[in-house]
Amino acid sequence: MKLILGIESSCDETGVALYHTERGLLAHTLHSQIALHNEYGGVVPELASRDHVRYTIPLIRSALSKAHCKLNDVDAIAYTQGPGLSGALLVGSSVACALAYTLGLPTIGVHHLEGHLLSPLLSNPKPTFPFVALLVSGGHTQLMRVDSVGRYALLGESIDDAAGEAFDKSAKLLGLEYPGGALLAKLALGGIAGRFKLPRPMLHSGDLDFSFSGLKTAVLTLTQQHTLDAQTRADIAHAAQEAIVDVLAQKAITALGQTELNQLVIAGGVGANKLLRERLHHDISKRGGTVFYPDLEFCTDNGAMIAFAGAMRLQHQEAQRDYRFNVKPRWDLQELNYAD
């Protein structure tokens, strides 16, 4: 099995890619729904599903054309089976299974977070197993020990909001559009360091868990106490970013210490944050370790990571051929572990 078609549709991005096990990533195409959900201040699940219906097949066509391949060249189809919005997942899954049935190809249902976890292996230089992964997306904040494909151990996670949510909710309070993570980072560039100091929840909790919901309340209080002129908004954005990045970085470094590993992988949308990358690079190089992150375009949701994770899985497990699909809107990553 060499050429894997990957389809991602778990949330607000339709992503398609073709990954070849010997030649690498041949093509990937993406349609982001950000503009569609913008006016609602968050993802509207029904609109997301309908948009995936609109874009999945055209994106498959354009990925095939970019890769100079035909549908008949594809050997297996990987699709995001979960976690995510059920209606959105159903679109990618049904297209994948219908195509596979028609072509007589095997399918593989991929866990979205496994896609994120393995995505740095698409870039160069790549980490080698074992490593610690800091998974920071809009819905998840987890530290995982990754021993190989299918060997994942949860070291710690957020007990409430995810880091991406903390970025997005702080951004919303500052009047920025959804999803506000990248916009908040941009606003923070003009902020004065130290004017505001926000709490670092659970920094000294002694474990590797996170909590970000208090931060949102602290940002809300600041926005109520001050006149929100341009400089004040930038200063609050600066403080919010500093607080989130500080907690993520310190806990990630503690995880490296506890596992006695020296490679950290950052995956998920918040992994695109420049301050987080710089801070981790600086702190981890100082202790002789290395940080790996996916190329920026593979930090947020994309089809390449699904095609790649599907290809990795197919080296270790049987593909499905019965074409029945069941999406898993909630799905624990550790359920994926191979039996000892």
Ligand code: KG4
């Ligand atoms: O992984 P992802 O694309 O989707 C999920 O699976 O959730 O992550 C999206 C999250 C959003 O919360 C978004 O605001 C955040 O990643 N994000 C950022 C940046 N770029 C995206 N957060 C901080 N700084 C950025 N540059």
Ligand code: ZN
């Ligand atoms: Zn994601």
